Amino acid sequence: AVKIILDTDPGIDDAMAMAMLAGLPEIELLAITTVFGNADIAMTTRNALFLRRHLGLKAPVHQGAAGPLARPRGPGALHIHGDNALGGIALPPDTGERPDGLDAPAHIASLLRRHPGEVTILAIGPLTNLALALRRDPAIAGLARQVVVMGGAFGTDGRWGNVTPTAEANIHNDPEAAGAVLAAGWPVTLVGLDVTARCVLTTGRAAALRNRGATAAMLWQVSRFYAAAYARYDGLDGCCLHDVAAVALLAAPELFTCQTGRAHVVLDGPETGRTLLDPAPDGRHSACIGVDAPRLVDLFMATVMGPAGT
Ligand code: BDR
């Protein structure tokens, strides 16, 4: 089994990524850590607790950072993810469930210490918790197996950003944290807009999730708000599986092509949050630049769907 810490800001595509993780038997989820991003920390944590229960995940939920390292928190993305950040679907009334811990960075550091060389960190929100974990215990940079980040954009698909013309949301939400994560010694793979914007779940495909069990039905419901937002802002028929693509990199790396180098983040000026990759064959950073999007979407569907008519 591949040991994973999932750091997340749910979020509709985060919910889709969690559903995919729940369907992959080779994944051992050690913890779910929450971060602000698509919504404030109270909402992303509440959503993580809801999703854990709904998806039958067994991992503890540890709440993390409420805002970026060095700036005020941005507006979030409720216009894309809905007023509860899960597409406005009806959530159960407060179940009384609370996070298992309130210090995600400490928990990340202690799991890396407990399983040296074994843990993959899968980060699908702003990188604040990872940066705080490094600050607390810099040696963890030598203990992670790898760090996979949904974030950034390198322009190979003609795109440099989704929140500004040159910045992707997870990096833009805390550029200093992203810079610290890239400056640490661990190997980082960036699954950015170059590939994720091509992984589109069309509204037609999403409708096939409707009668395929409770997980798929919930994903169909949340996808409707998401697709409406993409139609509004991008003229797209469907929605981008951003965070799902980072899960797919773990499950099926052969679907991706990557470029190796040294990545860094612009920290000031109008291009704040932009990611750049200096090519270097010996670099410890890898940026995904190609993807077999149809097969990725098929893999997502096959992983989250239950039997027909359920
Ligand atoms: C990323 O930003 C968030 O809104 C999504 O959940 C995803 O992690 C895409 O840029």
Ligand code: CA
């Ligand atoms: Ca996310």
